């Protein structure tokens with residue numbers, strides 16, 4: 001009897017220990033994010049999400065293209081729950097490669113406007129960015145530059161700077177023009193614009209802004225937030241001075257691109273991934289991502305005065321899906337025109 005009593009108490013003690021110790025780890029919810037958004041300020045948004053929901057966010061950051069390659073390589077063994085990418089070309093390519101899965105979410109459908117989400121519900125936009133022109137008024141007549149197509153004008157011979165063909169930002173811009181103006185008009189534009197380029201294609205948008213400022217060329221095409229960040233001094237005093245010597249020209253209507261997110265095909269924490277995606281696409285979440293990076297939230301315009309000075313932008317009606325569909329044709333036309 002004594003022995004039985006001892007056994008009974010030790011079982012009770014073990015059960016107690018089990019209940020106290022195990023749940024802490026086993027019920028701790030988390031979501032693993034593979035992010036191609038390389039902005040430290042995103043961490044603040046993840047922190048708020050974790051505080052509000054108790055779901056821990058584990059962040060794995062990488063540049064966009066290597067992220068897709070990595071996911072392809074990892075396949076079913078991937079740790080990713082939520083995938084965040086910048087640019088229409090990248091997110092639509094990720095979907096095409098079967099790296100995402102569709103989700104049912106009324107709040108995502110409600111918060112993300114038409115044209116900025118996938119018909120198959122595999123990805124949703126989180127922020128918006130405008131492809132603008134940046135010009136040096138001392139080199140070019142800025143009154144004659146209103147649209148991307150104006151960069152094909154023969155008067156700009158040797159004065160146009162462009163980022164290389166690999167950049168998805170430009171691929172999406174060309175895809176946008178194919179949808180807006182048709183293939184043959186886009187070809188003519190590309191041939192004219194590329195013949196105005198007199199120096200090697202640039203590796204990034206920031207180097208274009210610097211070159212325009214230094215009068216190495218007169219006009220280039222960049223995402224608006226790069227100029228805003230330089231003006232705000234995010235990249236240091238020298239870049240702020242460079243940016244001050246340039247003028248941003250926002251075409252009307254303008255090509256608007258996105259950063260977007262989708263739940264990974266093999267997510268182990270699918271519900272948590274949906275919850276985080278919903279949070280990031282919500283008015284507060286989108287604003288939390290976009291405000292400090294000078295991007296635009298999904299349904300509003302960035303209220304920072306630097307961004308406001310770039311002028312009102314009116315998005316054209318090209319959907320992100322259309323940009324994805326026309327990505328390979330865009331690449332072909334760019335190559336044919338000599339865009340390296």
Ligand SMILES: [Fe+2]
Nearest residue numbers: 086205223226
């Ligand atoms: Fe960027």
